Amino acid sequence: MFAEFALHERLLKVLAELGFATPTPVQAAAIPLAMAGRDLRVTAQTGSGKTAAFLLPLLHYLIEHPDHRAGTRAVILLPTRELARQTQKTIEQLATYTFIKSELITGGEDFKVQAARMRRNPDILVGTPGRLLEHQDAGHLVLDDLVALVLDEADRMLDMGFKDDVLRLAQHCNANRQTLLFSATPGGEALTQVAAAVLRDPQELMLNSVRDAHERIQHQVITADDIGHKEALLRWLLDNEQYDKAIVFTNTREQADRLGGVLRTHLRKVFVLHGEKDQRLRKLALDRLRSGEIKVLVATDVAARGLDIDGLDLVINFEVPRSGDEYLHRVGRTGRLGNTGLAITLVAAHEWNLKASIERYLRQSFEQRLIEAHPGHYRGPKKLKASGKAAGSKKKKLKKAEAKKNETKRAGVKTAKGTSKPKAPKRAAAAPDTRDGYATPRKKPARPLD
Structure with missing residues (x-):
C-alpha cells in the first residue's frame, strides 16, 4: 500500500x-530510497511504473x-x-491538491514564450536536453537552487546522441542535488560513464532484465514475400x-509516410507520427488515439518510448x-498495467536473420502464424545449418564427392557440365614374326591375280 511509504496526505x-492502491515492484523498491x-x-522494464517511482518522492x-x-x-x-508531455500530464495529476507548478520545455514551441514561463520560477521543469541547453546558453535557465535532477529513459537519450548535452546540463546544476537515473536497459559503456559523472554513491536497483519475456504479451511472426505482400x-x-x-511501427520516416498513405487509400482513418512531423500534428495524433477518435497510428521508434495509451492492445x-531492445520498447506499448x-x-526473407537474433537476445521463440487469405510463398529458410556431428559428416561427404569429381575429370569421362569425350587408346604395334628364326615382319599373303 502507498500509505506505508509515509507520503504526504495530499x-x-x-x-x-x-485508483492506485498497490505500488508496482519498481515503485516499492525505489520510493523509500x-x-x-x-x-x-x-x-526496470518499460511499463513497470517508473514515472511514479520518481515523481512521488519528488513531489x-x-x-x-x-x-x-x-x-x-x-x-x-x-x-x-x-x-516529456506525458510526464508533464502525470505531474499535473499527482499535484492536483498542491501548489506545485511545472512547465514543459521542448522543441517545436515558441522559444520566447517558453522563456517567459521560466521567468515565473516553476518548481519543476520537464524537458528535452537540446531545448533546455538552448535556454541555458541564452541565460534563461538558472539551476543554483536545484534539489533534484531526474534522467528518465537515460539509455534512450544516449542512443539519440544526447550524452554531451546531459553532461553539460548536469555541470550547471547545484552540486548538492539528488540525482535519479532511470532506464529500461542496463545500457553500455556510455551509460556507465554518465552514471559515474552525475551520481554520488548511488544505490543500484535492477528490478528485472529487459530480456525477460513480457508475460501478458503474445508474440507472433508472419512471413511475407515482399512489400506488397x-x-x-x-x-x-x-x-x-x-x-x-493499434500502433504500426516502421524503421524509417519515409516508410511511415508511405504506409500511412497506403492505408488511407483503403478508407482507413490513420495518423502518422515521426520526428519530422510538426509539433501540433504530433500532439493531435496522440490526442485522437487516446480519445478513440482514431484506432490506428503509424509511427517510427520515436513513439516506442514512454507512450502510455489506455486500450492499446x-x-x-x-x-x-x-x-x-528496440523490439521490447515497441511491444512494450501494449500489455501494460x-x-x-x-x-x-x-x-x-532479408529480415529473417534479424528476427532470429532478436529471439536469441530475448531467449525465446516467437509463434509463427499463417494467414490463409494471403499465404504467400516464403516460409523461412529451407535448410538450417547443420551442427555437431551432422556438420562433420556433411563435410566428409562433400570432400569425397569433390575427390570423385576430380578423378572423373582426369579419366576424361563426360560430366554434367560436359567435358571432352574419352580418347580411344592407341593400338599396340604388331608383334614381329619369328617363325623362321628371324625377327622379320610378317607379310600379308599376296592377292591372287584375276
Whole structure:
C-alpha cells in the first residue's frame, strides 16, 4: 500500500482517486530510497511504473520543504517530446491538491514564450536536453537552487546522441542535488560513464532484465514475400484482429509516410507520427488515439518510448526492428498495467536473420502464424545449418564427392557440365614374326591375280 511509504496526505488522496492502491515492484523498491535522499540508478522494464517511482518522492519533498524565494528546484530530462508531455500530464495529476507548478520545455514551441514561463520560477521543469541547453546558453535557465535532477529513459537519450548535452546540463546544476537515473536497459559503456559523472554513491536497483519475456504479451511472426505482400497482410490484420487501438511501427520516416498513405487509400482513418512531423500534428495524433477518435497510428521508434495509451492492445512491426531492445520498447506499448496485448512482426526473407537474433537476445521463440487469405510463398529458410556431428559428416561427404569429381575429370569421362569425350587408346604395334628364326615382319599373303 502507498500509505506505508509515509507520503504526504495530499498525494495519498489523489492516488486513491486515481485508483492506485498497490505500488508496482519498481515503485516499492525505489520510493523509500528516494525519499531518504539517496541517488539511484534504476533499471526496470518499460511499463513497470517508473514515472511514479520518481515523481512521488519528488513531489513529497517539495510539499514538505517549500521555498517560495527559490528558483526552479527540479529538472526532469527525457528523450522525446511525447514522453516529456506525458510526464508533464502525470505531474499535473499527482499535484492536483498542491501548489506545485511545472512547465514543459521542448522543441517545436515558441522559444520566447517558453522563456517567459521560466521567468515565473516553476518548481519543476520537464524537458528535452537540446531545448533546455538552448535556454541555458541564452541565460534563461538558472539551476543554483536545484534539489533534484531526474534522467528518465537515460539509455534512450544516449542512443539519440544526447550524452554531451546531459553532461553539460548536469555541470550547471547545484552540486548538492539528488540525482535519479532511470532506464529500461542496463545500457553500455556510455551509460556507465554518465552514471559515474552525475551520481554520488548511488544505490543500484535492477528490478528485472529487459530480456525477460513480457508475460501478458503474445508474440507472433508472419512471413511475407515482399512489400506488397506485407501491405496485404497488414490490411487483413487491421480488418480482422480484435483490438481497441493499434500502433504500426516502421524503421524509417519515409516508410511511415508511405504506409500511412497506403492505408488511407483503403478508407482507413490513420495518423502518422515521426520526428519530422510538426509539433501540433504530433500532439493531435496522440490526442485522437487516446480519445478513440482514431484506432490506428503509424509511427517510427520515436513513439516506442514512454507512450502510455489506455486500450492499446495491438502492435504490428511492419518492419523488423533493428535490435532486441528496440523490439521490447515497441511491444512494450501494449500489455501494460495488467492488461494483455498482441505483438505481430511481419518478416521478409532479408529480415529473417534479424528476427532470429532478436529471439536469441530475448531467449525465446516467437509463434509463427499463417494467414490463409494471403499465404504467400516464403516460409523461412529451407535448410538450417547443420551442427555437431551432422556438420562433420556433411563435410566428409562433400570432400569425397569433390575427390570423385576430380578423378572423373582426369579419366576424361563426360560430366554434367560436359567435358571432352574419352580418347580411344592407341593400338599396340604388331608383334614381329619369328617363325623362321628371324625377327622379320610378317607379310600379308599376296592377292591372287584375276
